[in-house]
Amino acid sequence: MGDDKSSTVMASRDRDRDRELLIPVSDPAGDGASSKPSSSSAASSHHSGREAFCKVIRSWASKKFMTGCVILFPIAITFYITWWFIHFVDGFFSPIYAHLGINIFGLGFVTSITVIFLIGVFMSSWLGASVLSLGEWFIKRMPFVRHIYNASKQISAAISPDQNTQAFKEVAIIRHPRIGEYALGFITSTVVLQNYSGEEELCCVYVPTNHLYIGDIFLVNSKDVIRPNLSVREGIEIIVSGGMSMPQILSTVDPHIIQASEALLLNLRQYTKNFRMLVLASRS
Numbered sequence: 001m002g003d004d005k006s007s008t009v010m011a012s013r014d015r016d017r018d019r020e021l022l023i024p025v026s027d028p029a030g031d032g033a034s035s036k037p038s039s040s041s042a043a044s045s046h047h048s049g050r051e052a053f054c055k056v057i058r059s060w061a062s063k064k065f066m067t068g069c070v071i072l073f074p075i076a077i078t079f080y081i082t083w084w085f086i087h088f089v090d091g092f093f094s095p096i097y098a099h100l101g102i103n104i105f106g107l108g109f110v111t112s113i114t115v116i117f118l119i120g121v122f123m124s125s126w127l128g129a130s131v132l133s134l135g136e137w138f139i140k141r142m143p144f145v146r147h148i149y150n151a152s153k154q155i156s157a158a159i160s161p162d163q164n165t166q167a168f169k170e171v172a173i174i175r176h177p178r179i180g181e182y183a184l185g186f187i188t189s190t191v192v193l194q195n196y197s198g199e200e201e202l203c204c205v206y207v208p209t210n211h212l213y214i215g216d217i218f219l220v221n222s223k224d225v226i227r228p229n230l231s232v233r234e235g236i237e238i239i240v241s242g243g244m245s246m247p248q249i250l251s252t253v254d255p256h257i258i259q260a261s262e263a264l265l266l267n268l269r270q271y272t273k274n275f276r277m278l279v280l281a282s283r284s
Contacts, residue, residue, distance in 0.1 A: 089113070126276065171235035172205050173226040173250075174218060182226075183207045186235060191219065208239050227253045 086109050094108035122128040140146045154167060168186035176183040185207035193200045201222045208215035229251045230238075237245045 168206070168232045168235070171228055171230040171232060172203065172220075173228055174205055174207070174220050175224065176207065176218065184235065184238060185215075185218070186232065187225070188217075190222065193219075229253050 086106070089112040090106065090108040092108060093111040097104065097107055123132055136149075139149050167188055169189070170187050172185050172187045173182050174185060175181070185205040187203050188206050189204045191202050191204060193202050202219045203222050203225050205218045205220050205225065206215055207218060230247075234245075
């Protein structure tokens with residue numbers, strides 16, 4: 001009887017041991033340790049995703065902001081300079097109208113523009129040119145004022161619509177400084193070089209280096225000068241803008257056509273001048 005009980009107890013112990021081996025017992029401490037890496041990896045992935053999203057939003061916002069600045073900058077500069085110019089020109093005659101009790105904005109500006117137009121019409125005549133020459137004679141006798149006047153006159157002559165007094169005759173392209181490279185400049189005058197082999201016509205080409213009033217002068221054979229189909233004002237815009245306003249396609253102009261048109265224009269102006277002199281003589 002005792003042996004049966006002992007065998008029964010041993011069998012139950014063996015069954016309990018086998019059950020423990022087959023069914024693993026969960027460990028609370030082990031579960032906490034295994035869950036921590038999974039939760040930390042999920043948090044890190046969520047944090048990295050949020051950073052990437054914020055980076056994309058910041059990049060998109062900065063690009064759109066810079067696009068707005070690029071679009072609004074020239075518009076703002078144009079409006080500011082125009083507004084400043086209107087106030088500056090309006091300030092010449094607005095005090096006179098204010099003294100008379102007339103407070104109309106823009107009236108001084110319109111008056112100034114009208115006066116400038118009338119001065120241009122008067123100076124284009126023979127009498128206006130004589131008055132201007134007399135005024136220049138007095139100014140050039142002043143020690144310090146004459147240098148300021150000469151410098152400002154050269155700058156204004158560079159963009160003058162009158163071809164006879166215009167400093168920059170036309171836009172030119174020359175091969176400089178090496179073969180295969182070109183430089184944009186302005187033809188200021190022509191000169192004839194006399195040597196033992198004969199005469200050679202040279203063009204005086206002014207090539208700006210940094211600013212419009214700072215540059216180098218090159219004497220280039222007229223046959224080697226490339227004349228693009230650009231006006232002087234367009235050439236100045238290209239220089240001032242650093243080449244950003246350069247057209248994508250440049251076409252050249254035949255120099256013979258330019259010479260023929262210049263000769264025709266010169267003859268037309270000479271005939272107009274002679275006609276004015278005849279009219280003035282007939283009236284006197």
